[in-house]
Amino acid sequence: MAPTDSGSGDRLDLARHIRAHDMVVWGQASAEPRTLTELLLAQRGRIGPLRCFVGIPAESALTLETSDGLDVHSYCGSGTNAALQAAGRLDVVPVHYSTLPRMLSAGPLRADVVLVQVSPPDERGRHSLGLADDYFSAALDTARVVIAEINDQVPYTYGARTIGADEWTAAIHTSRTPGRMPAGRITxxxxxxxxxxxxxxxxxxxxxxxxxxxxxxxxxxxxxxxxxxxxxxxxxxxxxxxxxxxxxxxxxxxxxxxxxxxxxxxxxxxxxxxxxxxxxxxxxxxxxxxxxxxxxxxxxxxxxxxxxxxxxxxxxxxxxxxxxxxxxxxxxxxxxxxxxxxxxxxxxxxxxxxxxxxxxxxxxxxxxxxxxxxxxxxxxxxxxxxxxxxxxxxxxxxxxxxxxxxxxxxxxxxxxxxxxxx
The missing domain is CATH 3.30.750.70 (4-hydroxybutyrate coenzyme  like domains)
Known part of the structure; x- marks a missing residue:
């Protein structure tokens, strides 16, 4: 994929890339690209009905107030997901975690669009996935559209996966603290x-x-x-x-x-x-x-x-x-x-x-x-x-x-x- 858009988030028109009824997937917890998810939720009325697959929330843009018009799926009911599920806004997929990469790459939950948060590039121009290379990254290889949020506050981490500009459709540059996940109260x-x-x-x-x-x-x-x-x-x-x-x-x-x-x-x-x-x-x-x-x-x-x-x-x-x-x-x-x-x-x-x-x-x-x-x-x-x-x-x-x-x-x-x- 060659990039077709770049710049700051307020200039990115997601409707150019995302179609009504697409399945949109993004990283969970601290790996959520929150500028992109905020844009998606703000522009959802123009794009049309969407399906989304989400994981553990951590200061997530997806809330009860922003989820109307979305068909949301998740493997978990953690955090704010519990309120979404109780309100009928989230459908649980009760599966073993190990099966998620395959499910998001093929079948009824196949990702059409992946929103991914990445680090600044290394000396070779490659970007680390930063805070997560878990179940969602398999969909980077099969999705029709990949949109990257290059966040200069995301660490460059070592591991199996990096991504380059030729692998995404569009990108934005941001500078914001990733979503934090505080520890639970220990009684x-x-x-x-x-x-x-x-x-x-x-x-x-x-x-x-x-x-x-x-x-x-x-x-x-x-x-x-x-x-x-x-x-x-x-x-x-x-x-x-x-x-x-x-x-x-x-x-x-x-x-x-x-x-x-x-x-x-x-x-x-x-x-x-x-x-x-x-x-x-x-x-x-x-x-x-x-x-x-x-x-x-x-x-x-x-x-x-x-x-x-x-x-x-x-x-x-x-x-x-x-x-x-x-x-x-x-x-x-x-x-x-x-x-x-x-x-x-x-x-x-x-x-x-x-x-x-x-x-x-x-x-x-x-x-x-x-x-x-x-x-x-x-x-x-x-x-x-x-x-x-x-x-x-x-x-x-x-x-x-x-x-x-x-x-x-x-x-x-x-x-x-x-x-x-x-």
Whole structure:
């Protein structure tokens, strides 16, 4: 593709490139090209009805007020996506994260248009994808239109993908702080559960962690470890501090030794500065970060993912709470399976045992089964560790009762009678 437009955002007429009913895809979280998405939303009335695929929001331009006239799809209900879904403005696609690159490159969700935020060019004229080379970047090769936002506050990061001016249809130049993603609030209950998880993590382990206060709290408990590695879908400020403090060195990794690997950076301006031309950090696309063979070959891969509720037999709901879609299937199963096949790996689902006085260890899930009980799991709460791997249902129930809140154990035990225990 040769560029047909360039300049500042206020002079770019998106209607020249985007057609009614196109599927438009852009980077998630800190990688959202917000000047372009703001333009898209401002000009949507002239373009006509559009379909969009979005990920995790972080100071996103897409809100309840700006989403009319759009048919929005997402794999997750995080942040402001939850309000969009509750209002009927967002349709959830419940899929494993590892399948997203293929879905956005072919089939009913194939991207017609990709909006991408990139760094200034290097000495060869190549632009880094900056803050994410995850699921959306596969669509750069198949979309009819690619529009770039060249943001001089986006770091140049190392990894698999760069892009040049011959690969986009149009481009604009901006200077603005990428969307920030603050850490969740860590309560004493969350910290207690995180300490239980941290007690399982040995020197030299390779870490994967999901989004949320509990995985973040786990990272804050690891500053006395040595030679940890990172291979994760996301890298945040807490992980950055472990690298800065010499806790994460990657020296014992079997793949990508000496570097931290992630698909997405999500955090503060300090994280963005840390990532700029940092050889200790590689951003790779989802086809690599979530690849079964890569995960299985990783040394002591410890996957730490959160959940909304877990039942007494080990089924996990990570999608809905009180009837609202607030989470995702996401990459949890991809990483839990990888960790279970990794030599010395640990497939962990961690959660506080209660929320608002209600038990999050339940007899029966109130929502969908995001991770089935057929997956090997270790469930952790502030009350302990329930290693369910290889256990029959009756033994699973016994171990899950032990990590439930004591105030709820009698009711849960009564509910665990047949047919649940069958």
């Amino acid at each position: 004493e209950q969350i910290r207690a559960a995180a300490k239980q998880v941290a007690g399982l993590i040995q020197d030299g382990a390779t870490l994967q962690f999901g989004i949320g206060a509990l995985p973040d709290a786990v990272l804050t408990e690891l500053h006395d470890r040595r030679d940890l590695g990172i291979h994760s879908g996301i890298l945040n400020d807490s992980a950055m501090r472990l690298i800065e403090d010499g806790v994460v060195t990657g020296e014992r990794k079997t793949i990508d030794r000496g570097v931290a690997v992630a698909g997405l950076l999500a955090g503060s301006e300090r994280l963005f500065r840390f990532a700029h031309r940092n050889p200790r950090l590689l951003l790779r696309n989802t086809a690599y970060t979530h690849a079964p063979e890569v995960l299985a070959a990783s040394h002591q891969l410890v996957a730490v993912n959160s959940a909304i509720e877990v039942d007494l037999t080990g089924q996990v709901n990570a999608e809905t709470a009180a009837g609202r879609y607030v989470g995702a299937v996401g990459g949890a199963v991809d990483f839990l399976r990888g960790a279970s096949r990794s030599p010395g790996g640990l497939p962990i689902v961690a959660l506080p045992s209660t929320a608002a006085g209600r038990s999050r260890i339940v007899a029966r899930l109130s929502g969908p089964t995001s991770t089935p009980r057929s997956e090997p799991l270790i469930v952790v709460t502030e009350h302990g560790v329930a290693d369910l791997r290889g256990l029959p249902v009756s033994a699973r129930i016994e171990r899950m009762l032990a990590v439930a809140d004591p105030a709820h154990r009698a009711d849960l035990e009564a509910a665990a009678a047949p047919p649940l225990a069958a």
